[in-house]
Amino acid sequence: MKFTYTEKKDTRSGFGAGLAELADKNPNVVALCADLIGSLKMEKFIEKAPERFYQTGIAEANMMGLAAGLSITGKIPFTGTFANFSTSRVYDQIRQSIAYSGKNVKICASHAGLTLGEDGATHQVLEDIGMMKMLPGMTVINPCDYNQTKAATLAIADFEGPVYLRFGRPVVPVFIPEDMPFEIGKGILLQEGTDVTIVATGHLVWESLVAADELEKEGISCEVINIHTIKPLDEEIILKSVEKTGKIVTAEEHNYLGGLGESIAGMLARKRPTRQEFVAVNDTFGESATPAELMKKYKIDSTAVKEAVKRILDK
Numbered sequence: 001m002k003f004t005y006t007e008k009k010d011t012r013s014g015f016g017a018g019l020a021e022l023a024d025k026n027p028n029v030v031a032l033c034a035d036l037i038g039s040l041k042m043e044k045f046i047e048k049a050p051e052r053f054y055q056t057g058i059a060e061a062n063m064m065g066l067a068a069g070l071s072i073t074g075k076i077p078f079t080g081t082f083a084n085f086s087t088s089r090v091y092d093q094i095r096q097s098i099a100y101s102g103k104n105v106k107i108c109a110s111h112a113g114l115t116l117g118e119d120g121a122t123h124q125v126l127e128d129i130g131m132m133k134m135l136p137g138m139t140v141i142n143p144c145d146y147n148q149t150k151a152a153t154l155a156i157a158d159f160e161g162p163v164y165l166r167f168g169r170p171v172v173p174v175f176i177p178e179d180m181p182f183e184i185g186k187g188i189l190l191q192e193g194t195d196v197t198i199v200a201t202g203h204l205v206w207e208s209l210v211a212a213d214e215l216e217k218e219g220i221s222c223e224v225i226n227i228h229t230i231k232p233l234d235e236e237i238i239l240k241s242v243e244k245t246g247k248i249v250t251a252e253e254h255n256y257l258g259g260l261g262e263s264i265a266g267m268l269a270r271k272r273p274t275r276q277e278f279v280a281v282n283d284t285f286g287e288s289a290t291p292a293e294l295m296k297k298y299k300i301d302s303t304a305v306k307e308a309v310k311r312i313l314d315k
Contacts, residue, residue, distance in 0.1 A: 002190070002191055003175040003176075003190065003191075003209055004175065005173035005174050005175045005206075006174075007173075007174050008171040008172055008173055008174065009145070009146035009171055009172070009174050010146070010168065010169060010170060010171050010172070011143060011144075011145060011146055011148075011149040011167035011168045011172065011203075012039070012040060012041050012110045012111070012149075012167050012168065012169060013041050013146060014143070014145070014146035014147065014148070014149030014150040014153070014167065015040065015041060015080075015108060015110070015149050015150070015153050015165070015167055016040065016041025016042060016043070016044060016045070017041075017044075017146075017150045017153075018149065018150040018151070018152070018153025018154050019031060019041075019042060019044075019045045019078060019108075019153055020044035020045050020047075020048060021150075021154060022045070022078075022153070022154065022157050023044075023045045023048035023049040023052070024048060025154075025157075026076065026157050027052075028074060028075050028076045029049075029052065029075075029076045029078060029157055030052045030053070030054065030070055030075045030076065030077050030078070031045050031046075031049075031052065031053050031054070031077075031078045031079075031080065032053075032054045032055075032056055032063050032066060032067055032070075032077055032078070032079045032080065033053070033054075033055055033056065033063075033079075033080040033081065034056050034057065034058055034059065034060045034063050034079075034080070034081040034085060035055070035056075035057050035058045035081075036080065036081050036082065036110075037055070037080075039082070039110060039111065039169075040080035040081070040108070040110050042080055054066060060081055060085045060086070060089050060090045061089070061090045061092075061093045063079055063081070063090075064079065064090045064093040064094055064097060064098060064105075064107075065093055065097055067079050067098070067103075067105045068093075068097040068098050068101075068103045068105060071103045071104045071105050072103075076104055076106065076157055077104075077105050077106065078106045078108050078153075078157075079105065079106070079107050079108060080108050080110070081109070081110070082109065082110055082111040082112075082116075082123060082125075083109035083110065083111055083112035083113075083125045083128050083166060084111075084122075084123050084124075084125040084128070086107050086108070086109035086128070086164075087109065087125060087127075087128040087131050087132060087164075088125065088127070088128070088131065091131060094107065094132075094135065094162075095135060098162050099135040099136060099137055099138050099162055102137050102161055102162065103162055104160055104161060104162070105162050105163075106156050106157070106162075106163045106165060107132075107162070107163065107164045107165065108153075108165045108167075109128065109164065109165065109166050109167070110167055110168065110169065111123065111168065111169045112125060112128060112142075112166045112167065112168055112202075112253070113125070113126060113168060113202070113203070113253035113254065114126065114253060114281065114286045114291070114294040114295065114298055114300065115168050115169060115170045115203060115253060115291035115294065115295065116168070116169050116291075117169065117170065117288075117289065117290055117291045117294065118288050118289065118290070119288070120286065120287060120288035121285040121286045121287055121288075124285070124286035126253075126254050126255040126281050126285070126286065127254075127255050127257075127258060128164075128166065128254075129142065129166065129230055129252075129254050129258065129259050129260065130254075130255070130257065130258020130259060130262075131258070132164040132231075133230055133231040133258070133263065134258075135162075137161060137162060138162050138163070138164055138231065139156075139159070139161060139162065139163045139164070139184065139185075139229070139231060139232065140163075140164045140166070140229070140230040140231040141156065141163060141164065141165050141166065141184065141228055141229050141230070142166045142167075142201045142202040142228060142229075142230055142252075142260075143165075143167060143182075143202070143228045144172075144176065144200075144201070144202055144203065144204075144205035144206065144226055144228060145172060145173065145174050145175055145176050145205075145206070146172075146174045147174055147176045147177070147178050147180070148176045148180075148182065148228060149167050151180070151181075151182035152165060152182055152228065153165065154182075155182045155183075155184055156184070159184055166202070168202070168203060168253075169291075170203075170291045172203055172206060173206050175206060175209070176226075182228070184229050185229045185232045185233075185234060186229070186234050186237070187199075187225050187226060187227045187228070187229070187234035187237040187238070188225065188226040188228070189223070189224075189225055189237060189241075190205070190209065190224045190225065190226050191209065191212055191222065191223060191224040192223055193212070193221040193222040193223035193224070193245065194221045194223070194244065194245060195220050195221045195222065195245060195247070195313065196220070196221075196222055196223070196245050196247045196248070196249060196309050196312060196313065197222075197223045197225065197238070197241040197242050197244075197245045197247065197248045197249070198211070198212060198222050198223065198224045198225070198248075198249045198250075198251060198305065198309070199225045199227055199238060199241075199248060199249070199250050199251070199260070199264060200224065200225070200226060200227070200250070200251040200252065200305075201226070201227050201228065201230060201251075201252050201260045202252060202253050202254075203253050204251040204252055204253055204279065204300060204305070205224075205226045205251075207251065207295075207300070207301050207302040207304075207305055208222075208224050208251050208302070208305050209224055210302040210305075211302040211303075211305035211306045211309065212224050212305075214302070214306060215306055215309055220309065220310075220313065222309060223241050223244070223245060225237055225238065225241060227260060230259075230260050230263060231263070233263050233264070233267060235267050235271070238264060238267070238268075239268075239271060239272055242268065242272060242274045243272070246274065246275070247274065247275050247276075247312045247313070248264070248268070248274050248275070248276045248277075248312075249276070249277045249278075249279060249305065249308045249309055249312060250264055250265075250276065250277075250278055250279065250280070251279035251280070251300070251304075251305050251308075252279070252280050252300075253280075253281075253295075253300055254280055254281065255280060255281050255282075255283060255284075256278045256280035256281065256282060256283065257283055259280055261276070261278045261279075261280055264276070275312055275315060276312075277308040277309075277311055277312045278308070279299065279300055279304050279305050279308050280300065281298050281300060282298075282299075284298075286298070
């Protein structure tokens with residue numbers, strides 16, 4: 001495999017590292033948190049710039065309003081709470097106070113998807129990408145490992161406009177080179193192949209690379225693309241790949257309704273109809289278990305990616 005790893009880290013720590021670096025790099029960056037400082041790894045930012053940190057308490061809607069107001073003064077607010085509380089609980093405030101007027105607010109959402117694990121269905125948001133990508137002008141980013149999450153955090157500080165940055169709780173392989181450039185809206189071709197295109201986002205990028213490596217031993221050549229920016233979607237890299245392979249598998253830790261797979265399906269329907277298989281949660285809520293157990297049960301692990309590839313090749 002071209003990409004290997006020597007350690008595992010949680011992507012939320014990548015966010016914390018990036019935010020701490022921004023405390024030194026950009027005096028306009030301010031951070032807000034809804035009583036989850038440790039979970040969002042915001043301690044180092046607070047140590048470096050306590051005067052630029054706002055603890056709002058368990059009042060997420062108020063936090064979004066404060067962030068919108070701070071952005072009017074020229075500040076760059078980074079809000080921090082769980083993905084569930086960053087979206088469904090405050091959707092009205094985001095729509096009306098941030099998205100509608102294009103406020104320069106960075107909505108940073110941890111503990112996304114099934115891999116939140118033991119906290120169960122009430123916290124395992126699987127519809128957040130769909131909710132946020134439907135908001136006009138909202139950029140949606142879902143990085144795949146610690147290094148890419150840190151890079152994304154730094155990149156969105158220089159990007160003008162509202163951003164939804166999604167990351168997770170569990171430790172996952174760190175495989176993206178620390179110096180790999182992060183360009184908002186541009187996918188990354190991780191591995192070339194000829195038989196099928198695998199487009200993945202978030203934690204499913206590593207699972208897709210594992211699947212592709214195992215499939216290669218069976219004589220199946222997979223092209224693997226990392227789509228870290230779900231909106232705006234890098235249509236060019238996907239179209240170029242499916243022009244070659246004629247088949248696509250999309251993989252994500254999200255409900256298949258409203259996620260990356262549907263965005264790609266819609267784009268392909270308009271521009272190049274292509275056979276597609278989805279690796280995603282099938283229109284259901286989660287439950288309490290370990291991340292590995294949940295990924296296996298809900299079929300969003302490397303085995304599920306392999307099965308999807310074989311299904312599309314058999315058609």
